[in-house]
Each structure stands twice: as structure tokens, then as C-alpha cells.
Amino acid sequence: MTDDPFVAHRSLLFTVAYEMLGSAADAEDVVQEAWLRWADLGDAARADVRDPRAYLVRIVTRQALNRLRTLARRREEYVGEWLPEPLLTSPDVAEDVELAESVSFAMLTVLETLGPTERAVFVLREVFETPYDEIAETIGRSPAAVRQIAHRAHEHVAARRPRVQVSRAEREAVVARFLAAVRGGDLQGLLAVLAPDVVVVADGGGVVAAARRPIQGAARVAALLAGLVRLPVSLEVVPVWLNGGPAARIDVDGELDTVVSLAIEDGRITRVYAVRNPHKLARVDEEAELSR
Structure with a gap:
């Protein structure tokens, strides 16, 4: 040292x-x-x-x-x-x-x-x-x-933090199921892995398109995510580790477009955090060194 x-x-x-x-x-x-x-x-x-x-x-x-x-x-x-x-x-x-x-x-x-x-x-x-x-x-x-x-x-x-601790293995398994469903446009697969009251929060910062308010409910969220594969672009969903947990990056036509972090409780996804603001994605290719 x-x-x-x-x-x-x-x-x-x-x-x-x-x-x-x-x-x-x-x-x-x-x-x-x-x-x-x-x-x-x-x-x-x-x-x-x-x-x-x-x-x-x-x-x-x-x-x-x-x-x-x-x-x-x-x-x-x-x-x-x-x-x-x-x-x-x-x-x-x-x-x-x-x-x-x-x-x-x-x-x-x-x-x-x-x-x-x-x-x-x-x-x-x-x-x-x-x-x-x-x-x-x-x-x-x-x-x-x-x-x-x-x-x-x-x-x-x-009063506001997730109350259920989820093991690393369970988190990885849930994220893997989620990513497979997104890649395949699998509506039923998404409904199976999303909590009924799941919420999507998207951050575009006014720079790129993103929902200005949270989107709530498994049916709405699943339909939104399942529709990604029908977009007229080349879409690649890649597993990554973000902020200490399994997550994903979405590349569109070979360029980083969005990173997604997930909150999980009782084996289902309760929150989807989607960061699209390009000003916040500049460091996603560079591993951060964290310690206590």
C-alpha cells in the first residue's frame, strides 16, 4: 500500500x-x-x-x-x-x-x-x-x-427502503429471467417475473426521450418491454453489474442507449430504473472502485 x-x-x-x-x-x-x-x-x-x-x-x-x-x-x-x-x-x-x-x-x-x-x-x-x-x-x-x-x-x-433482503443467487436468477424475456419479447415471461405493482422510473434528463412520470403496473410495463424487440433497430441486451447488483445495458445499433437497474423482492421485480440521459452514461464502461 x-x-x-x-x-x-x-x-x-x-x-x-x-x-x-x-x-x-x-x-x-x-x-x-x-x-x-x-x-x-x-x-x-x-x-x-x-x-x-x-x-x-x-x-x-x-x-x-x-x-x-x-x-x-x-x-x-x-x-x-x-x-x-x-x-x-x-x-x-x-x-x-x-x-x-x-x-x-x-x-x-x-x-x-x-x-x-x-x-x-x-x-x-x-x-x-x-x-x-x-x-x-x-x-x-x-x-x-x-x-x-x-x-x-x-x-x-x-420506512422507504426495501424490507426483504435478497440473496445474490436469487437476484442473478431473477435478472436472467427478466433479460431472457426482454430479448425474446416474451410478454408472459415478463408478467411472471414482474411484481403486480412494478414501477418503471426512466431518466432522460430532457436530453433523450423518456417517460416523464413513473409507469406502474405489470401489464403496462410488460407490454412496454415486450415491444422493444419490434423496434426497427438492432437491439442488444447485455448483463452487467451496476451499483453492486446484477443489471443490464441496452445497446441500440451498436451504441449504448440505456442502462437498467432492478429492485427485487420475493422473487419478483418491484422497480425498474432506466437511465437514458447520455450525460450519466459516460462512466458505464469504466469500473468504479468502491470501499468502506
């Missing part, structure tokens, strides 16, 4: 920033800003930092909080539904169940419903197990206030 603490903890810092922001591009910017601040300290000052990991996480959290407040205003003006920027991840990420859940589309969309401070506290406490006093120092609140914020955020997320 390198002697430079920043390099040693870079994947952790990116993961913290990404979970707070839901955007890989913004997370990279925050990490770069943190690097500049770390470099500006100078060798002597860096050597005096007692806990470089905690110090760097504190810098990244503060930078991410500032950016999150700016992004909140930008997302109010976003055209259609907003979804996180997908990350290509290795299958190994799924082995760390808590990490995989924390970067899943299902979790990140729930985190979007928290305020900036609540989101920061939840991520640091629940995902990275940061002590309350460290979080307090980071966000400028008392430890008692942080405990209250953490409790409130935990209750909020618990």
Missing part, C-alpha cells in the same frame, strides 16, 4: 462522496477538491494529522455538503424523473452486502428524499460507522444533535 494516505483512501473518499451526491462526476470533483486541500497542507502539516482517514473523510463530507445544496436547486429544475448516475462495479462488491445496498439505486433514490445534513449523517453513521463525535465535528453540530438527526434519518430510510 502506498505511503500517501490520500491515495490509500481514495476509493473510500469517492464512495462517501458518491453516496452523498448520487453522481459519479460530482463525486470525482469533490475528491479532486479534497486532494487539492490535502496537498496545500504541506508535508509537515500532513505529518501532524493524527488520523488521516478521518481528516480526509471530514474534508470530503464538507465539500459534498456544499455541493449537495447546490445540486438540490439544480434537481428542482431537472426535466422528468431524476435517477443516480450508474456505476459499473465488479461482482465482488455484492459480497459486501451493506456496501452493495448502500450504493444501490433503491437506496440512493431513498437518500434523495433526505435533506443534505440528514443524508450526510446517515451515510457517515449507517454506512461507514463514523463515531457521533467525529460526525459532529464534520458538520458543526453537537454530538447530541447528531444522534437526533441520525435517528430521524434512520427512521425515514427504514
Whole structure:
């Protein structure tokens, strides 16, 4: 391992920033800003930092909080539904169940419903197990206030996150059935794998065509997906690992068009997250390094 603490903890810092922001591009910017601040300290000052990991996480959290407040205003003006920027991840990420859940589309969309401070506290406490006093120092609140914020955020997320843990093997099996049905335009196969109240959320960002509002119900969703194979284009549906789980990319005429992430409960798909905004697909060919 390198002697430079920043390099040693870079994947952790990116993961913290990404979970707070839901955007890989913004997370990279925050990490770069943190690097500049770390470099500006100078060798002597860096050597005096007692806990470089905690110090760097504190810098990244503060930078991410500032950016999150700016992004909140930008997302109010976003055209259609907003979804996180997908990350290509290795299958190994799924082995760390808590990490995989924390970067899943299902979790990140729930985190979007928290305020900036609540989101920061939840991520640091629940995902990275940061002590309350460290979080307090980071966000400028008392430890008692942080405990209250953490409790409130935990209750909020618990009421909205998927309640059923699904094994990796089951998820892969369900996704395989789903992809086979999409490729074959198999309406009955899709109806068998979709939950009755399944919801499709699509993000085109106003740049490409996408449903402006969620599409709900197995019949509507199955008809939509089964019809893809009838389009006058060359369609390829490829399994990939996104955000710690099995997912798919859809190539149209040899070019990346859409990535699809799925939420699964009780052996059926409850949510289909379809990211079509090309600005969010730039990193899908580059595997992200995540860590806790």
C-alpha cells in the first residue's frame, strides 16, 4: 500500500462522496477538491494529522455538503424523473452486502428524499460507522444533535427502503429471467417475473426521450418491454453489474442507449430504473472502485 494516505483512501473518499451526491462526476470533483486541500497542507502539516482517514473523510463530507445544496436547486429544475448516475462495479462488491445496498439505486433514490445534513449523517453513521463525535465535528453540530438527526434519518430510510433482503443467487436468477424475456419479447415471461405493482422510473434528463412520470403496473410495463424487440433497430441486451447488483445495458445499433437497474423482492421485480440521459452514461464502461 502506498505511503500517501490520500491515495490509500481514495476509493473510500469517492464512495462517501458518491453516496452523498448520487453522481459519479460530482463525486470525482469533490475528491479532486479534497486532494487539492490535502496537498496545500504541506508535508509537515500532513505529518501532524493524527488520523488521516478521518481528516480526509471530514474534508470530503464538507465539500459534498456544499455541493449537495447546490445540486438540490439544480434537481428542482431537472426535466422528468431524476435517477443516480450508474456505476459499473465488479461482482465482488455484492459480497459486501451493506456496501452493495448502500450504493444501490433503491437506496440512493431513498437518500434523495433526505435533506443534505440528514443524508450526510446517515451515510457517515449507517454506512461507514463514523463515531457521533467525529460526525459532529464534520458538520458543526453537537454530538447530541447528531444522534437526533441520525435517528430521524434512520427512521425515514427504514420506512422507504426495501424490507426483504435478497440473496445474490436469487437476484442473478431473477435478472436472467427478466433479460431472457426482454430479448425474446416474451410478454408472459415478463408478467411472471414482474411484481403486480412494478414501477418503471426512466431518466432522460430532457436530453433523450423518456417517460416523464413513473409507469406502474405489470401489464403496462410488460407490454412496454415486450415491444422493444419490434423496434426497427438492432437491439442488444447485455448483463452487467451496476451499483453492486446484477443489471443490464441496452445497446441500440451498436451504441449504448440505456442502462437498467432492478429492485427485487420475493422473487419478483418491484422497480425498474432506466437511465437514458447520455450525460450519466459516460462512466458505464469504466469500473468504479468502491470501499468502506
